[in-house]
Amino acid sequence: MRLFEFEAKNILKEYGIPIPRGKLAGSVEEATQAANKLGGAVVLKSQILASSRGKLGGIVFAGSPTQAEKAAQDLIGSTINGNRVDRLLVEERLDITRELYASVAIDRQVKTYLVLASTSGGVDIEEVAQTSPEKILKHWVDPLTGFSREDAIEMLNKFDISKDETTRLAHIMVTLYKVATDYDAELVEINPLVRTPSGEFVAADARVTLDDNALFRHPEFKDKSLIRLDDAPLEAEARRQGLAYVDLSGDIGIIGNGAGLVMATLDLVHLYGGRPANFLDIGGGARAEIIKRGVMLVLSKPEVKAVLINILGGITRCDLVAQGVIAALKESNLKKPVAVRMMGTNEEEGKRILNKAGINTYSNLEEAVESIGTLR
Amino acid sequence: MNGIINQKPRVIVQGITGNEGRFHTASMLHYGTEIVAGVTPGKGGERVEGVSVYNTVAEAVQNHGADTSILFVPPARAKDAVIEAIEAGIKTLVIITELIPQKDVIKFLAKASKSGVIVIGPNTPGLINPSHKIKIGIMPSHIFKPGSVGMVSRSGTLTYEIASHISASGLGQSTCLGVGGDPIIGVGFTDLLDFFRDDEATEGVVLIGEIGGNAEELAAEYIKKTDYPKPVVAYIAGRLAPPGKSMGHAGAIIMGGGGTAKSKIDAFGAAGVPVAEKPSDVTRLLRIGMGKYQ
Numbered sequence: 237m238r239l240f241e242f243e244a245k246n247i248l249k250e251y252g253i254p255i256p257r258g259k260l261a262g263s264v265e266e267a268t269q270a271a272n273k274l275g276g277a278v279v280l281k282s283q284i285l286a287s288s289r290g291k292l293g294g295i296v297f298a299g300s301p302t303q304a305e306k307a308a309q310d311l312i313g314s315t316i317n318g319n320r321v322d323r324l325l326v327e328e329r330l331d332i333t334r335e336l337y338a339s340v341a342i343d344r345q346v347k348t349y350l351v352l353a354s355t356s357g358g359v360d361i362e363e364v365a366q367t368s369p370e371k372i373l374k375h376w377v378d379p380l381t382g383f384s385r386e387d388a389i390e391m392l393n394k395f396d397i398s399k400d401e402t403t404r405l406a407h408i409m410v411t412l413y414k415v416a417t418d419y420d421a422e423l424v425e426i427n428p429l430v431r432t433p434s435g436e437f438v439a440a441d442a443r444v445t446l447d448d449n450a451l452f453r454h455p456e457f458k459d460k461s462l463i464r465l466d467d468a469p470l471e472a473e474a475r476r477q478g479l480a481y482v483d484l485s486g487d488i489g490i491i492g493n494g495a496g497l498v499m500a501t502l503d504l505v506h507l508y509g510g511r512p513a514n515f516l517d518i519g520g521g522a523r524a525e526i527i528k529r530g531v532m533l534v535l536s537k538p539e540v541k542a543v544l545i546n547i548l549g550g551i552t553r554c555d556l557v558a559q560g561v562i563a564a565l566k567e568s569n570l571k572k573p574v575a576v577r578m579m580g581t582n583e584e585e586g587k588r589i590l591n592k593a594g595i596n597t598y599s600n601l602e603e604a605v606e607s608i609g610t611l612r
Numbered sequence: 613m614n615g616i617i618n619q620k621p622r623v624i625v626q627g628i629t630g631n632e633g634r635f636h637t638a639s640m641l642h643y644g645t646e647i648v649a650g651v652t653p654g655k656g657g658e659r660v661e662g663v664s665v666y667n668t669v670a671e672a673v674q675n676h677g678a679d680t681s682i683l684f685v686p687p688a689r690a691k692d693a694v695i696e697a698i699e700a701g702i703k704t705l706v707i708i709t710e711l712i713p714q715k716d717v718i719k720f721l722a723k724a725s726k727s728g729v730i731v732i733g734p735n736t737p738g739l740i741n742p743s744h745k746i747k748i749g750i751m752p753s754h755i756f757k758p759g760s761v762g763m764v765s766r767s768g769t770l771t772y773e774i775a776s777h778i779s780a781s782g783l784g785q786s787t788c789l790g791v792g793g794d795p796i797i798g799v800g801f802t803d804l805l806d807f808f809r810d811d812e813a814t815e816g817v818v819l820i821g822e823i824g825g826n827a828e829e830l831a832a833e834y835i836k837k838t839d840y841p842k843p844v845v846a847y848i849a850g851r852l853a854p855p856g857k858s859m860g861h862a863g864a865i866i867m868g869g870g871g872t873a874k875s876k877i878d879a880f881g882a883a884g885v886p887v888a889e890k891p892s893d894v895t896r897l898l899r900i901g902m903g904k905y906q
Contacts, residue, residue, distance in 0.1 A: 342714055342796070345826065347796050348718055348722065349718070379721075379722035380719075380723065417715060449711045449713045452687075453713070480860040484852070484854070492769070495822070495860025496765070496769065496771070496822050496849045496864075497768075497773060498860060499770075499850040500770050500847075500891055502850075502851075502853075503851045503852055506852050512852060515859055515860070520768065520769075550750065550751060550752040550768075579776070581752065601891070
């Protein structure tokens, strides 16, 4: 779950990392007030989760409160790359003498945290990695001992910076690691980390992505995680219902148990010339109620002309799946053709229930896929 | 099955008193697996399917000489349970639990690696060896038949789909193991390729991958680099997956142009590994590779 900039900065502030003075504004009035209070030049930053929002016009510099008001009028309510701007972070404009980069992220291949620092801040770190890799320092953390001040200093000694700066930066890096582990973050990034004329380092922008699996330990974010801005409407509904659903652009609804199996079913439908309308994994051991909700969700999509259900019964019982399918068809009252492939636990009973209701069943996946092409 | 688990593993079930623990204990016992004890803190003294339950792994190891553990504990308790098992001297862990926080997985994998403990999973269906009648997992037993094909996969039910074709063809399986659908896992494809190379019962290998990460690319590189001596056939799920969306498995996500089905299929192509277009094609490609086509 990716946090908004202001949420990420609040966390950094809580841990003592300096952030620019500023205020979150939900209206033009609030934004103007904030600019007045800060006085002088400010920057208005759209609180959206789109990457490179600066390039897309989501960040505007204003020399005066009047300019700030004008900018806020333009930004609030506008849409940037599909994201509606509802809130602005209005901040003081910093005097910058240098821009750096610092982050802590989970490296899935190496199976630990990777600490990164770069003397080239303010640009995309992947770009720096390609053009001037010598400007990036990397340290893979030993998960059993953690990341110490000494580790940070040893890492930063390779940079051509003063001793005082090394000490300050080391403190920030160690703090970032602490934030990453305390908040169960996959990524904590400051880019740019700017040096002001007084020699202080300030987090001018910040990004934090939390591990969805760990949200139970961070209840303050749990509810917010249900709303994702890049969700299609049906995806948002599925998330509320606890279903693993992804919207696609075709007309054949696809439901199955197990992520790999559902992906393989999509691929097979495509191979046979069909176009899947969605991905829906009901998971292992699903009960009739979950299946019912899943089938109703897929049937409710107007573009869906037919539905293919693929169940490999292990811990999932085919008879319960059949009951769920029947209940969904009854309750949604939509007359869309449905084909069910089932194999495994209680297969005979499941097929009997479905056949009695006039639904075609198959043991062979490819036969089911072929049939759905003709039913549609 | 040296290197991954013992020839005759003595297995404990952590989380044996929960619904899943009970159900699969019965199924594993029925298959022939030697389940010597169960562990659930606070439930010591109970019995599940005739198996003694202890409060701690240490007691179970002491009383029954267990060397392997399968875990059905909830995600929030997984880290403590894994570390307890490692400290009690368990040598192989099969972690069925999914949705474990990544911070915890990083911690216990580091601990396991330092202690020389093999971890399978998390979020794995486990492993099965039909000729030795060993199942340490949750797969439906009847799908698997004794045979010569080693199977390794990131997925559960898709593996059963392909295994059912392999069984029906008469080839059957030597060992089938799921590495897990999570982004951070213990043993991976290359570990299993290593194992299958030295495993006399295995004549051919099926590798079932999916979008996300680069495990398939690394496996392809390994096959090429080591001039892998046994025929390998791959299947990759997720050709139609859109970027940025997690497809059911946390690990199945295309990020920043990486981890696509195409990248994996191309990598296998470059390593001379045939990639099946559909699950039912795997058997045919295997038979060609193993010289058993009729």
